[in-house]
Amino acid sequence: MAGRLALRVAAFAYLAAILALPVGMIFYRSFDHGIIAAWHAVTQPDALHALWLTLLIAAIAVPMNTVFGVLCALLLVRSKFRFARVIDVLVDLPFAVSPVVVGLALVLLYGRQGWFGPWLAAHDIRVIFALPGMVLATVFVSLPFVVREVVPLLREIGDDQEQAARTLGASPWQSFWRVTLPSIRWGVTYGVVLTTARAIGEFGAVSVVAGHLAGVTQTLTLYVDDRFEAFDLTGAYVASVVLALLAFATLFSMNALARKEA
Amino acid sequence: MATSAAIIQRERVQVKKNFIRGDSLLPAGIVTTFLSVIVLLPLAAVAARAFTGGTFWTEAFASDALASLRLSLVASICVALVNAVAGTLIAWVLVRDDFWGKPLVNALIDLPFALPTIVAGLTLVALYGPNSPVHIDVAYTQAAVYLALLFVTLPFVVRSVQPVLMELDREMEEAAASLGAGILQTYRRIIFPTILPALISGVALGFARSIGEFGSVVLISGNIPFKTEVASVHVFGQIESGDIAGAATVSVILLALSSAVLLALNALQRRGLRHGG
Numbered sequence: 001m002a003g004r005l006a007l008r009v010a011a012f013a014y015l016a017a018i019l020a021l022p023v024g025m026i027f028y029r030s031f032d033h034g035i036i037a038a039w040h041a042v043t044q045p046d047a048l049h050a051l052w053l054t055l056l057i058a059a060i061a062v063p064m065n066t067v068f069g070v071l072c073a074l075l076l077v078r079s080k081f082r083f084a085r086v087i088d089v090l091v092d093l094p095f096a097v098s099p100v101v102v103g104l105a106l107v108l109l110y111g112r113q114g115w116f117g118p119w120l121a122a123h124d125i126r127v128i129f130a131l132p133g134m135v136l137a138t139v140f141v142s143l144p145f146v147v148r149e150v151v152p153l154l155r156e157i158g159d160d161q162e163q164a165a166r167t168l169g170a171s172p173w174q175s176f177w178r179v180t181l182p183s184i185r186w187g188v189t190y191g192v193v194l195t196t197a198r199a200i201g202e203f204g205a206v207s208v209v210a211g212h213l214a215g216v217t218q219t220l221t222l223y224v225d226d227r228f229e230a231f232d233l234t235g236a237y238v239a240s241v242v243l244a245l246l247a248f249a250t251l252f253s254m255n256a257l258a259r260k261e262a
Numbered sequence: 263m264a265t266s267a268a269i270i271q272r273e274r275v276q277v278k279k280n281f282i283r284g285d286s287l288l289p290a291g292i293v294t295t296f297l298s299v300i301v302l303l304p305l306a307a308v309a310a311r312a313f314t315g316g317t318f319w320t321e322a323f324a325s326d327a328l329a330s331l332r333l334s335l336v337a338s339i340c341v342a343l344v345n346a347v348a349g350t351l352i353a354w355v356l357v358r359d360d361f362w363g364k365p366l367v368n369a370l371i372d373l374p375f376a377l378p379t380i381v382a383g384l385t386l387v388a389l390y391g392p393n394s395p396v397h398i399d400v401a402y403t404q405a406a407v408y409l410a411l412l413f414v415t416l417p418f419v420v421r422s423v424q425p426v427l428m429e430l431d432r433e434m435e436e437a438a439a440s441l442g443a444g445i446l447q448t449y450r451r452i453i454f455p456t457i458l459p460a461l462i463s464g465v466a467l468g469f470a471r472s473i474g475e476f477g478s479v480v481l482i483s484g485n486i487p488f489k490t491e492v493a494s495v496h497v498f499g500q501i502e503s504g505d506i507a508g509a510a511t512v513s514v515i516l517l518a519l520s521s522a523v524l525l526a527l528n529a530l531q532r533r534g535l536r537h538g539g
Contacts (some may be wrong), residue, residue: 003445011355018412019373022385024396029388072293079286087293089528093301095467096350096520099379100494101513104501105304108311108510115307139300143371155395194375201378204476204494208501221380221477228384228481237388240381247376254376255369 026244030237041238046215048217050223050241057131057201057219069146070188074180077154079160084118095208096141102140103208106133129211134219137205142198146191153187154180155226190257197250201243305517311510321511329488331515333407337492338472341411342465348412349419349464350457352512356420357427363491374416379477382413386482402484407492415468422464447486459534466527470520 030038041047072091076084095100109115110127120127125134161183165175181188203221207213210217216225227235312318321327356368358491374382386409391401400406438448446498476494483490485499500509 007351008355008359008361011348011352015352015367015370018409018416021374022382022389023288023377025388026381026385068293068296071289072297075286075293077288081286081290083294087297089525090297090301092524092528093521094476095304095328096470096474097305097475098477098494098497098513098516098520100497100501101308101516102304104497104506104509105308106279107501107505108307109304111505136300140304143300160268185520197376201376203378203380203500208498210283219420221378224378224384225481228387236384236448240384243378243381246383247373247378247381250376251369251372254372255365 016150023244026237026240028242030234032237033234037234041232041235042229042242044235046224047220047235047239048219049215050218052238053131053134053218054200055221057135057138058196060135061142061199062192062195064139066146066188066192068143069191069195070150070181072147073150073154076151076174078159083155091144091147094141095211097140098205099141099202100208102137102205106136106140106205110136111191128180128209129217133209134206134217137209138199138202141202141205142195145194145198146188149187149194150184151192153184157183186260189233190254191259193250193252193253197247200246218234288510308510308513308517311506312514315507317507318511318514322515324508326487326491327493327496327508327512331489331512333404333491334516335472335495335519337404337407338469340401341408341415341472342469343414344412345415345419345468346461348464349416350423350461353427355422357424371417371420374414379414380476380481382478383410383468384482386410386413386478391482401482402486402490404483404490406482406484407479407490411475414475414478415471416470418468419461419464420461422467423457426460427453429457446450457500459530462530463527466523470523473520473523474516 064129072087075081076088076091081087107128110116110120110133112121114125114128125132135210140259161179163177165179166172170178202219203225206219207222207225210219210222212218212226213221214223218226220243224236224243226237227233227239312321313389324325352371356364356371369491386406387401390398390409399410418463430445434452437449438452443451474494475492476498479492480495483492483495485491485495487496491499493512497509497512497516500506500512
């Protein structure tokens with residue numbers, strides 16, 4: 001019994017020191033100069049624009065990865081595609097790549113001296129230091145989540161019902177919408193939640209390709225960094241609190257969905 | 263009866279064949295194209311840049327690049343080891359112990375996955391930086407790097423070991439205890455071998471994450487070359503200063519390290535699936 005208590009205390013102490021107390025501190029520090037200063041900081045035009053841009057990028061990247069994720073999972077589980085094994089390994093690659101490397105990779109493709117740089121310049125299309133580059137970076141880093149949630153689900157439910165639907169004359173499209181999608185919908189939703197959290201929180205990759213123009217190409221995570229560098233700690237803490245609240249909303253949805261799946 | 267069953271069976275096989283041949287061509291094309299454009303092509307550009315110009319080895323052995331890679335590697339290994347112990351401990355307490363507010367603590371474990379890395383870094387500055395309310399200031403030291411990596415990799419081992427512990431048969435432990443095994447002996451002989459595959463997986467995923475970590479480290483480590491500059495921060499600095507060849511070189515080494523670990527893990531899991539059933 002004493003041993004058990006000691007283990008509990010040790011686990012709690014570790015969690016408090018590494019996780020709970022630091023996160024609690026940003027909430028506390030946000031109000032160092034009072035609630036009015038905090039409100040002013042969060043309603044700055046640059047802060048609001050950063051929040052809007054963050055949501056916009058997520059609104060583009062998340063649907064792309066959701067469609068890709070479901071399609072890719074179907075391909076990996078349901079078809080005998082010859083390169084399925086290769087794709088299976090490649091899908092996880094974004095988890096193994098440092099965000100900064102992702103940013104560099106995009107610069108080397110779409111930057112002024114990149115592979116497609118001259119062509120893009122000739123057609124007056126900006127990718128790096130503009131929205132398209134930031135979207136590409138976000139799609140890259142949040143790519144695996146939907147695939148990884150849906151693949152095990154598809155394996156588990158099997159394809160008996162899909163085959164029954166097909167034997168009864170349903171088109172592949174009908175069988176997907178009426179049979180497959182309803183049985184994987186919570187898995188897809190869980191994947192979408194994780195993708196959204198990652199998209200909103202991405203910093204390193206976006207930082208390389210964004211160019212840091214306040215009020216133009218600054219997402220909320222970049223805004224936090226910018227305020228910190230400018231010694232505006234209240235601004236940094238308040239923006240962080242907004243991001244932390246979004247993270248807590250993510251955790252809440254994850255828990256609700258996990259219960260639904262079980 | 264038998265013949266109609268055979269006909270149905272044949273039709274099912276036919277349907278399945280059609281499904282595979284005709285219908286998966288378009289999805290296969292879309293998936294392959296998307297993956298190539300979004301992931302493969304950019305990474306190919308990095309590799310190509312690193313190996314053109316014949317500067318790979320001089321760049322790789324530049325003293326500042328080497329120092330940053332060494333710090334990332336050593337810190338990632340140490341953090342992986344700490345996670346192995348702390349993660350198992352936390353998973354154990356979450357599975358076997360009972361206390362008020364357990365669902366809340368359990369949900370909190372995933373916070374580092376949900377929280378943006380730059381926010382993680384800022385939380386550490388708030389508690390362990392200058393003006394620390396607990397009078398511990400690790401800013402601009404290597405301890406800050408370790409702390410940031412421990413924060414972002416916390417969930418990996420817990421979340422991989424926890425489900426295995428849940429399914430662990432308690433009777434085996436009780437049998438061992440009744441035969442006179444101490445707590446440590448029970449752990450070493452019964453629990454540890456069972457959770458080992460999950461533990462390895464969690465540790466490897468955490469390592470792959472640590473080796474390229476950027477956002478959580480950048481604010482609190484101070485990014486002092488040769489002292490607290492990790493590899494990804496070094497790459498960032500090289501991009502900013504226009505040394506793209508150097509940045510690509512260190513990037514390729516980082517890529518090689520983390521994908522080697524993940525590939526090894528993948529192979530290990532496949533072998534485990536085959537042998538373990």
